[in-house]
Amino acid sequence: MALADDAFLKIKGDGCCDGKGEVVLTRAEFEALPQTEVKTHTPWTEGHHTYRGVLLRDLVRIYGLKSLEVKAVAINDYWASVPLEDGQLYPVLLAEKQDGxxxxxxxxxxxxxxxxxxEYPELNKEVYHSRMVWQLTALESK
Structure with a gap:
């Protein structure tokens, strides 16, 4: 478990993390998890880019999140509710790299x-755009 200065991503909630309720990952711990790439455009970037990181569904499985959604929290306290079903239906990624x-x-x-x-044009809607939280620091199981 990481110290506050090394904190990269906090994951917390009921059933999380072998009953501990919370884990704080360092960048190295995050990078040691199974990595995936997704190539896509976004409303905030020009053209297509390749993003690399960990699939939401893998984080749910590895850390035992048991809720129907997570609260994705950014550095500036912006947050959005992300249904875990999104991660089961689509390769939703917590990206730490863009184009390498x-x-x-x-x-x-x-x-x-x-x-x-x-890859999934049905996702190109404001409801999904609002879930694409950047400067993400925490996932809280709701």
């Missing part, structure tokens, strides 16, 4: 929830 480069605060990092808008 680490996402920074200036370009929506450290983590950005990416929906595969190009």
């Amino acid at each position: 480069k680490v996402l920074t605060l200036r370009n929506k990092g450290p983590l950005w929830i990416i929906y595969p808008l190009s």
Whole structure:
């Protein structure tokens, strides 16, 4: 478990993390999880980009989240409810890299929830755009 200075992503909620209720991952711990790439466009970027990170469904499985949705919280306290069903139906990604480069605060990092808008045109709607939280720091099981 990470110390506060090394915190990259906090995951918390009932049933989470072998009954501990919370885990704080470092970037290295996050990068050690199964990695996936999604190539897509977004409303906030030009053209298609390749995003790399961890699938939401993998985080749910690995850390035992048992709710129907998570509260995705950004650095600035913006948050959105993300139904876990989205992650089962689609390859929703917690991206830490864009085109091989680490996402920074200036370009929506450290983590950005990416929906595969190009592969699944039905996702290219405001309801899904609002769930694409950038500068993500926490997932809270609701």
